[in-house]
Amino acid sequence: MGRQPCCEKVGLKRGPWTMEEDNKLMNFILNNGIQCWRLVPQLAGLMRCGKSCRLRWINYLRPDLKRGAFTEAEEDMIIELHSRLGNRWSKIAAHFPGRTDNEIKNHWNTRIKKKMKFMGLDPLTHKPLLVEQNDQDSSGESQKLEFQQNVSPDLKEYQIPQNTQLVSGPNHQDKNESCIKNMEMGSSIIESLGNFGLDSFQNWVDNPFLWDGFSNFGDSFP
DNA sequence: AATCAGTTCAACCGCTATGGA
DNA sequence: GTCCATAGCGGTTGAACTGAT
Incomplete structure (x- = not known):
């Protein structure tokens, strides 16, 4: 027997609306x-099940939905709320009128997690990724080493995302906004990393490969 | 131009919570 | 208190897209 499905699935349409x-x-x-x-x-x-209709309405059709990229302030607030609430996306979404839990969850998984790792923070615990130092090994040099060992691999993963590249033409406004946002994020990251007092970050700043996303920045302005 | 690899996000799945009978 | 139907939530998937080679 078992529980009946929420809807009769035979003949129902699935996939994109x-x-x-x-x-x-x-x-x-x-x-x-x-x-x-x-x-x-x-x-x-x-020809859809009710569940699918509900999801479509909540995540896409609701007239009060706020569209567009997350702002720096919104990202900061998501991080703050996540540190208190964990993966309770609907609770987090309740603090953002016009944003959906799905949207916030996706943004967390694709962007914020990387951003936090890059900042040397564990997205799960929100604590620094630095390995505990023992008493006799508390010099700044060893901290730098620990940071590089733990965080540097993520720098490769985090290399300024493709959407930082400015492009022109229709439907690219979001990308340009993303670029500006990423620049703002960059300054925020610099500020955050300042707390670590680490030379390694300067190496990253000086590395032209990682800044390639900004190489044609000037081309986008007349 | 073709192919590959990485990223994003809409949509689905399965589970839990809730409320009514 | 139990059962059942429905709503809601969070994890996961996969198609579409984009940039790199």
């Missing part, structure tokens, strides 16, 4: 509201 489906769902909800997600697809004339 079409514009027509979006319109049907949006019109139905705006006109009728949401009483029962299980009934929404059949009443709206959709």
